Amino acid sequence: MVVVVEIKSGEGSGLTNRMIHHVFNSQVQAIRYIRERLGYSQTDDMKELTEMPFLRELMGFSSGVLYVDPRQNVFPPFTKEFNRQFGFGFGADEINNMLNCRGVRGELNAMAIYIGSKLENGLSMSANASGDAFFIGTTAKGEPVTSNVLWGAANFVYEAMDYYPDDNCPKEQRQQKFRKWSRRYALETWEPMAGECRYLFVPDGILSCVRPIGRQWIIAHLI
Secondary structure, X not given: XXXXXXXXXXXXXXXXXXXXXXXXXXXXXXHHHHHHHOOOOOOOOOOOEOOOHHHHHHOOOOEEEEEEOOOOEEOOOOOHHHHHHHOOOOOHHHHHHHOOEEEOOOOEEHHHHHOOEOOOOXXXXXXXXXXXXXXXXXXXXXXXXXXXXXXXHHHHHHHHHHHOOOOOOOHHHHHXXXXXXXXXXXXXXXXXXXXXXXXXXXXXXXXXXXEEEOOXXXXXXXX
């Protein structure tokens, strides 16, 4: 079973972005579905955003891939013209090293932006990521990441942003705080300020919402 979490666009903290489960029998079916939804042809190289340090290093996710809409985002290597328009005042080489994607049109996807944040400075490698996004991942236990798990992870990252930059919190103190959070997350005792953090693969009652559509199973569980 492969779970695709569709993250609808939305600004602000990203914690209220609506999420929808799509469940498939295989990775091939899941990727085909994402490819179709994002408008890729069968021959296009679909961009995979895999750098999510908070999720991988602090929360122990064994895998995580984010897919954003190529019609609303641009990927490196960035051109000089792109850098002139959207470069944040940095040189082309710096931008190429800093970013995995850059949103250029449409509504921002705050959750996609936050989960791409770097540990060292809190800056996102998915700057201004826009439009709907799709996430496939597995937890430290090897279970598929569902929207409840991803919501908790997004809270983790969002709350961590209070400890940047160094003027707000010295680096050593920040790292100590994050290590403590990481240990609690591994023990499933970390809780966000916004509510209860769920660690389960399938929340209670979710199976009652499952319905088949062709070869795909859609779980109508929204956050």
